[in-house]
Amino acid sequence: MTSEPQLISTRANIVLFGETGAGKSSVVNLILGSDVARTSPDARSCTMDAKQYDVTIEGKDFRIYDTVGLNEPQKLNDPDHLVGAINKAYRLVQSLSDTGGINLLLFCVQAGRITASTQNHYRLFQEFFCHKK
Numbered sequence: 001m002t003s004e005p006q007l008i009s010t011r012a013n014i015v016l017f018g019e020t021g022a023g024k025s026s027v028v029n030l031i032l033g034s035d036v037a038r039t040s041p042d043a044r045s046c047t048m049d050a051k052q053y054d055v056t057i058e059g060k061d062f063r064i065y066d067t068v069g070l071n072e073p074q075k076l077n078d079p080d081h082l083v084g085a086i087n088k089a090y091r092l093v094q095s096l097s098d099t100g101g102i103n104l105l106l107f108c109v110q111a112g113r114i115t116a117s118t119q120n121h122y123r124l125f126q127e128f129f130c131h132k133k
Contacts, residue, residue: 010060011054012063012103013063013100014103015102025066067088090129093125
């Protein structure tokens with residue numbers, strides 16, 4: 001009995017995370033060189049679920065994940081929104097862990113808006129979701 005050789009993915013996974021309005025979708029558009037990710041000029045959320053974008057740069061394949069904003073200003077009084085966003089992010093990280101992992105975790109922060117909430121969101125991703133890796 002011969003075994004099939006395992007195919008190893010050469011694609012790098014990049015996950016963008018941060019608060020609503022931090023510019024995650026704008027970073028996706030900048031990397032891809034076109035306006036494929038929907039953006040908003042104010043702090044309203046455009047991304048309701050993680051969206052993936054594939055790009056090849058200098059012969060290397062990347063899959064970029066644009067995630068849900070962790071705190072949407074219109075929904076600050078709705079703890080279910082934050083819990084839902086955290087659950088979606090956790091499921092994404094877990095699914096990627098099972099299929100090759102995350103090569104780059106990019107924390108997007110709007111200039112001048114580093115708050116206690118921002119610091120807590122960073123710790124949530126780095127310590128809990130990614131087990132300090």
